[in-house]
Every structure is written in C-alpha cells, then in structure tokens.
Amino acid sequence: VTDPDDARRFTAIYDAHHAQVYAYAVSRAGRQLADDVVSDTFVVAWRKLHAVPEAALPWLLGVARNVVRERYRDEARQASLAAELRAWVAEANADVADGVTERAVVLAALATLRDDDRELLTLMAWHDLSARDAARVVGCSTATFFVRLHRARKRLQEAMTGANEVARRSRMSFSTEEFSK
Amino acid sequence: VNLQKKLGDARPRRLDPTHRPDPAVIMAQPRQTDTVRRPVRRLILAGLVPAVAMVAAGAVFLSTQTAPENGPTTAHTTKTEVPKSAHELLLVAAERSESGTATSGRYWVLPTEFGSQLEVGPPERRYHIMIRTSMEMWLATRPGDESLGVEQNLGAEPASPEDEAAWRADGSPTRWPIPGPDGTPSGKFYEAAPGPKGIRPFENHGATNNFLLGGNPVTLTELAALPTDAAGLKAWLLNRFQQLGIQEPRDYSLFWNGKSLVMDLPVTPAVRAAAYRMMADLTGVTLLGNAIDQRGRSGMAVAYTHDGDGGTSEFRLIIDPATGQALAEETRNSAGELARYTLVNGMGFRDEEPPIA
Numbered sequence: 318v319t320d321p322d323d324a325r326r327f328t329a330i331y332d333a334h335h336a337q338v339y340a341y342a343v344s345r346a347g348r349q350l351a352d353d354v355v356s357d358t359f360v361v362a363w364r365k366l367h368a369v370p371e372a373a374l375p376w377l378l379g380v381a382r383n384v385v386r387e388r389y390r391d392e393a394r395q396a397s398l399a400a401e402l403r404a405w406v407a408e409a410n411a412d413v414a415d416g417v418t419e420r421a422v423v424l425a426a427l428a429t430l431r432d433d434d435r436e437l438l439t440l441m442a443w444h445d446l447s448a449r450d451a452a453r454v455v456g457c458s459t460a461t462f463f464v465r466l467h468r469a470r471k472r473l474q475e476a477m478t479g480a481n482e483v484a485r486r487s488r489m490s491f492s493t494e495e496f497s498k
Numbered sequence: 499v500n501l502q503k504k505l506g507d508a509r510p511r512r513l514d515p516t517h518r519p520d521p522a523v524i525m526a527q528p529r530q531t532d533t534v535r536r537p538v539r540r541l542i543l544a545g546l547v548p549a550v551a552m553v554a555a556g557a558v559f560l561s562t563q564t565a566p567e568n569g570p571t572t573a574h575t576t577k578t579e580v581p582k583s584a585h586e587l588l589l590v591a592a593e594r595s596e597s598g599t600a601t602s603g604r605y606w607v608l609p610t611e612f613g614s615q616l617e618v619g620p621p622e623r624r625y626h627i628m629i630r631t632s633m634e635m636w637l638a639t640r641p642g643d644e645s646l647g648v649e650q651n652l653g654a655e656p657a658s659p660e661d662e663a664a665w666r667a668d669g670s671p672t673r674w675p676i677p678g679p680d681g682t683p684s685g686k687f688y689e690a691a692p693g694p695k696g697i698r699p700f701e702n703h704g705a706t707n708n709f710l711l712g713g714n715p716v717t718l719t720e721l722a723a724l725p726t727d728a729a730g731l732k733a734w735l736l737n738r739f740q741q742l743g744i745q746e747p748r749d750y751s752l753f754w755n756g757k758s759l760v761m762d763l764p765v766t767p768a769v770r771a772a773a774y775r776m777m778a779d780l781t782g783v784t785l786l787g788n789a790i791d792q793r794g795r796s797g798m799a800v801a802y803t804h805d806g807d808g809g810t811s812e813f814r815l816i817i818d819p820a821t822g823q824a825l826a827e828e829t830r831n832s833a834g835e836l837a838r839y840t841l842v843n844g845m846g847f848r849d850e851e852p853p854i855a
Binding site: 324327328331332335336339340343344348352355356359360363392393401404405408409419420423424427438439441442443470473474 | 506
C-alpha cells in the first residue's frame, strides 16, 4: 500500500538527486544509456524507499553503479561510453575557435584511463561526493579509497602529458555533428 | 590539488540532464517485496519496465465493455469527417466514448500485450529483436481478493528488415542468451518461439492499490467520483500533482494521466470523455494521422513528443476514432524505432472466479 508520505519523500529525493544520478550515469555508461540507468535506479529507490538513508546520494549512486553493471552487456556499455568520452573532448574543443583547451586535454587523458580509475577521479571532482561517500559508492574503506585515488591521479597526470597530442587529433577526426544527435 | 581543480573545471556539460522525467511514472511501479524476485526474470523485464511494471501495479486498460474481443475495428466507417488535428481527433474520441455502460464487478479484467525492443547478437554486429508478452490482468476490486495475471511469452523476432538481415548473418538463431549480472551468459535465453501460459499472482496487490492515477493509488470509489468535465478533471489532477510536489513538465504529466484514464482505468464513459477533452487542449500533442497498432488494428494516432537526450522521443497513443477506444500506446526512441508498446484488447468487469495457478 502506497501512502502519500512515501510519495512525498520519494519526490523530494528525486528532485534533489535526479540530476546527480543522471550525471553519474552519463559518466559511467554514456548518454545513450543514461536515461534507462536513471529510471532503473529510481525504481529501486521507490521499491526500497524505507531503506534509503537520509543522505541518499551515495546510496543512489551505489544502486546506479549496480544497475550499470547488471543491466548491460559489457560491449554495449563500452560502446556507449566510448562515444561519450569522444563527445566530451569534441565538446571541450568546440568551446574555442582554435587550439586545444585545457579542458580537452584533461578529458582526453581521462578517456585513456581504466574505467575504475576514471570513476574514482570523477566521483569527487564531478559528483560532489566527499571521500567517505565516494568510498561508500565503490564499496571500499575510506583509507583504501585514498590509496586508489592517489594512484589514479598519478596515472591521469601521466596521461595528460601525452594527451595534448590526442586532443589535437580528436579535434581533427570527430565532427561535433556526430555527437549532437 | 591543482589536478583536482583542473578535473573539476573539465566537467562536461553533457553530464547535465536536459529534462526531468515525471517521477509519477516511477511511482507507478510495483512495490512488491523484492526477496522473491528472481534475477533472471528481472533481466527479462528490464526492457519492459514501464509496461510490465504498470501491470503489476495494476494500472489499467481500455475502454468499454462492448469492445470486440478480436479483429480489426476499422469496419465501422463513419460519415464524420476525418479529424484534421490532434484536437479534433481527441474530441471525436470523446464523443464516441460517451456511449457505453459502466458496471462493476469482482475483477477488472484487462487483456494486454507488451512489446519491447532489445539489442542482441555478436559484439561486432548487434541487432534488435522485439520480444512480446501477453498478460491478461485480473485486478481485484474487493478487499481480500488478490490480483493476478495470466502471462505468456509470445516469442521474439528481428525488429526490422535490417535487423532480419543481421539476424541471418548471425546464423538465424531461434534463441538469444540472456546475459547474467556480470555480463557473462546466464544460461537462460530469450526464445523466438512462444511459451506456455502461466499464472502470476501480483503479490500484495488488490483493491486498495491496483489502480494508479497522478502517481498514487486510487480506489474504485475515488475513480467513480472523478469530475466528468475536462476542466474539473484537469483541476483534480493538478491538485494531485501539487500534493505530490510534481510540478513539471505539466502538460506531459496531464497527457500521461489522461492516457491512463482513456486506456487503463475502470472509469465511466463520461470520465473517459472528459479525459479526451482535457488532452485535446494540451500543448505538445500532435496528430500523426492513420496508424496501425502491433496487432494490425487501424486507428489514428496522436503523439506527445518531448526533447530528451540524444534528441526527441515520442509517446504515441493510437485511438479508434469510430469507437473512441484507445487501442495502444507506443514509445519511439530518437532513432524513430519502436522501443516499447502496450496494447489492449477489450476489457471489462467480471464476477467469476479468477484462473487458478
């Protein structure tokens, strides 16, 4: 039996976090799949509303993380994500008339990293999570999280050194039209 | 620290949603206790979410008790002129649906069919199949009775001629592996051949929570008391949205709930007509003209198109203008492909004992 309090609480959670869950879904699975990931995530939240903690975001992102893993074949997700990562670089480059932007360099470098490195780096930088909450999303201790984050940052730094070139090439080979679909 | 800032500054705008889907759609999902759900079932249903979820939650279907059980309803040609706009079509549907009698009974029985497009095939050459399920829902109207569904897998086939070519290149399989949670095969399959009928109890669903309107359950008594004029009905829904904190997009929410009233819910012909009239005045609803549903029944379609990521998606409602019956709803993705559909095939109250598992 659904009571109106549940509906109100759910709507409040949805309003507060829809955009954040969407952002996470895009960063993990690409825009192509993001809508479905978001809707599945909130369906779980609706079903298990009483299990959703007061600070709902880490919980929601943890669910979204599982949805991404369980719902899609790896190839499907990788294809969608690859298109997404290219679109980021293309979008960042489109911001300036010529030359490669700092943003494009960072994004191109990010695209070369392993999935789990990229996730760790962006959880805090893009999704407004504290280290503790980010650790909760990926299911490890805060201490372990910091160790892994440190390594991921190192790899990002290394990748950025080589990414200038990648970003330049991306600019040549991807039309913005391709991503405006 | 510097790196962290650079990273923060590089956050792509594509991470921001361009629209906010109506949470009422999610709250229309079933809330059964999850422990009994089998994972494989979950995967099969993943693609069917809105439709099947509505089933279990008991959102309902189509129009009058005089609905023909089968076959095209196109035989009734009328002297009326062909509607030239969505507004006109919905008003015609309103007029036609005013005839008919509302009764009551122990179960509201809704024969429905769902279809959902899925991606299958080898990594280098993926293609789409349409999987279809039929479900006759028996939705209890009395306390103590539990709702149930008679369910049957209707099989699956390539979704389009292009998909059929890819399917042949794939060796014309008659079943497709269902991936497990880790992406490796689960040992289960989507079958091309139809399966047997089975009975599925809708656990914890009965008279108090079968029917959903405006994001919340409504009882038959509440449905019977709905306003029978378009303005009153609209006000009733808006008030309900406000109570739930649903603010936008308003017209889409109204269209969606209007759809439930004309297609899903056990309401009187007068309420159904009011719903059509309300929908006739919404912005964003366009006439698509003649349309044929997935069972080959012809009608006329209106569409609500909304901008989403990767373009627009279209929600289509197919109506038989001769009877005012809503025949089917269809969702198309940005590529224009049919992503999901639900169709109804007559419905009405019944007093008999439901099928037994």
